[in-house]
Amino acid sequence: MGSMEKRLEFRVLGPLEVRAGEVPVPLGGRRHRTILTVLLLAPGHVVSVDSLIEAVWNEHPPATARTQVSICIAALRKAFKNAGCPDEVIVTAHPGYLLRLGRHSLDTAEFADLVAGADAAVRGERLAEASRAYTEALRLWRGRPLAGVTGHRVEDEAQRLEELRLNTFENATQVRLQLGDHQRALPDLAAMVRSHPLRERARHQLITAQYRSGRRAEALETFQEGRRWLMEELGIEPGPALTELHQAILQDRPSLSAPEPDTEPVAPPTPVGDPLELPPDVPRLAGRKEELAQLGRLLDADSTAGGPATGLITGVAGIGKTSLAVHWGHSVADLFPDGQLFADLHGYDEHLEPTTADEVLGRFLRSLSVPTAQIPAAPEERAALYRSLLADRRVLVVLDNVRSDAQVRPLLPSGAGCCVLVTGREQLPELVAWPPRAWVRLGPLSPHEAVELLGRIVGEERVAAEPGAIVTLAELCDLLPLALRIAGARLASKPHWTVAHLVRRLSDERSRLDELSQGASQVRASFALTYQGLAGQAAQLYRRLGLLDVPDFTSWVAAVLLDTDLRTGERLIEELVDAQFLDVVGPDVAGHTRYRFQNLLRLFARERAEEESARERAAVLDRVHRTYLFLAAEAHRRSYGGDFSIIHGSVAQLPLSPELTDRLLARPLDWLEAERLPLAALVGRAAAAGQDELAWDLTLCVLVLFETRNYLDDWRECAERSLAAVRAAGNTRGEAAMLHVLGALEMRLRDFTTAYHLFTRALRLHERAGEAHGGALVLRNMAMIDEMRGELDSAMRHSTAALAVFRQVGDRSSEAHVLNNMAQIRLDQGDVDEAQRLSEESVRVSAAIGEGGARSLALGTHRLARVHLARQEYDLAEEALLRVIHIVRGQMDTLGLAHGLLALGEARMGAGRWRQARATLRRATEVAALVDSPLVEGRIKLALGTAARKCDDPDEARRNFAGALADFGRIGVEEWMRRARTALAELPGAN
Structure with missing residues (x-):
């Protein structure tokens, strides 16, 4: 680290x-602090941009939220750099950002480690050590956690941290009482009980300390005070622990006396040889500052009381476990004057059988100067002699490349001064049960560390000459030390190559593993060793996951790939996580754990998929695709209350069990949200592979998410890819469906001319294909454009024709929708009575659908509210609109919410409640800013300007009228532009 580089706390x-x-370090304003806080609450894990937006703005983000998040991230990075930290602390990682601590520190992590050490010391009955660790942990607190940072998520986390502090205080106090430190604990306990009078455990501890300090009367009074609090606040009596303590004090039971301190005899040392077996050190280890600090906890004072300090380093092949262990061993060798033992147990060597503990014991005993003739033959006797020799010595034991607990357990010394460091690719659950005092889960290097490693191999001049290419090279190597060393060695051996040249070679996924598997060190061979150790089904799942071209997935995908039950799929996918072949992304919005590959491991899995026949691979993919289609179609059905407002292709869906389907689709829109990127990727893959029927059907199923959540880019990309596929296949029906989808998008964007042209072509193709239902869906949308253009007769003709088909095929949602549109046409014609009849019929049809009819029920109720507005029945209109707003909020329908708030504001203006109306319309502008709908935004601003004028605020009125005119001008709606100009002209002082 350079002299000017700073470590951040x-x-x-x-x-x-x-x-x-x-x-x-100056952190900027509220948004910067909130974003940094959310990243700090999940160090080392990706936090999505959507999560950051929600944390900053809760449920009301502005349209520019993503840009503002990006600006805040850039400002934080700059602040860290200006403070003297060149590290990339906040890295971009799809779908958001990741805070990588590296050599920097975070007090919550320090707190967790200290508490874990204290808890372990308690379990080992090392109370003095536990007390010191708890005290050090509690000293990290400087007040209320996250004080000054707001937001629902932050406040919830602050509450969780505060509860953790209180629990830790009580655990620490319990240890102090066991050590007889009751008198000095009294002031802290009294303050705690005053602040938290309902915490029975803290009160129990205070009463105990008071009694042991000879203050029996105060102890009884403290009990009575607590009883009064519980009765008055909660209406309950004290729990059994407090009640029993009260009785014990009344009877002066001997059990209340303070315990006597324990003493442990120390055995005399036994002279042995001093082995020095560590392999040569890595001269300059790249990065790993945080990991080395974690291993440093093995040396904490008194941490070895009661047994050897044990450490565990786990990670995928090539991640640098051995290098880290050896480097740390050399750095602390002076602290182990009685020697260092090292053994490679060959847990993942394709040419050698794993080394047994018995074999290692024999070699270790010889290293400890035991003559070969005196080494016992029985494994139990060897282990006993080994433990005896090390009982009172300070020896470091490094066990490398371990695969099972059986290889390790006999090699554990009994001496409290010894330290054992184990490396392995898998999680080694038996070892974790100890637990280790330091467990380093070794991940990829940071981009900065990866570039640093490459610079050491190829020279700083070449790195400086192509900084952009060197970063890309590191990313193509997945920041994996083994891959980075191989890539660096290739560049070093080819001085005539540029970095960009190697980047081009690695950019081809088909040959990337070949490029990184040349010479003695091979990425492919490293992965293969772990792969060969997988159980049969786990290996099969790994290679079949390689067939998928999706960014992430959940365990149901594993079950379908293997054609097995979910429990088996979950078990096997977790085996791959334990083997470091998969990363855990975390829970998605639907509450399901998601997993993903690192790129090199995904490419290796794809290669391994060749072990199965082409027919098997095709069958596996077909099964997954048809299950995806089933789930997407079922999510659509549950969103609409039936198979409404959609037509389907010819691909047969593959249903899951009803129980699993209900579990996955408990919140259908959330499931679609969680699977949005995989579904979009699947559409693209199907379209590229000529699976046109799957592509266009899947696009229609996911459209409900794109419409409701305003994913317009996904909407266009899926539709255009599917359109290309159906045209290439000569698929008339699919082409008509995709032209309709693209027309609906243009209508959403208020390009009515393009939309109507697409609808006309779609209608003609549906008629050619004999698809009456699809044609009726097109007619419904054409009628909506006719109505907005003022062509009311054409709008009614198209609506009437569509209504007949919807009733014939039983599409009740579309029936309710077209009735709602017809009601608006009648309103435009001034026939309020007929408009009310049609609106009420639309509401009845929607209500009959049930829960899934919420979307159409909201539309029908909104139209009925418009009828009430036309009749000047403002209270009835407001009542209806409040129902609409409740429905659309539950659906997270932002556009529907904007429409509902607009109408509610108009109802309140009609009733003369101008200030209330202005507040409602201001909220409506915030919501409308989240959707790209100039007509809605303009109408809201026009109404808000009127309300502001009535509230004697001409400046706000002028701003909104001008904004409305600009919005209407974007889409060329002359009638609304005329209204905005008139409103501006009528303002005082207008020219």
């Missing part, structure tokens, strides 16, 4: 604070 256990040495 992130502190959230109190007001948010970042320090570079003794200097505080």
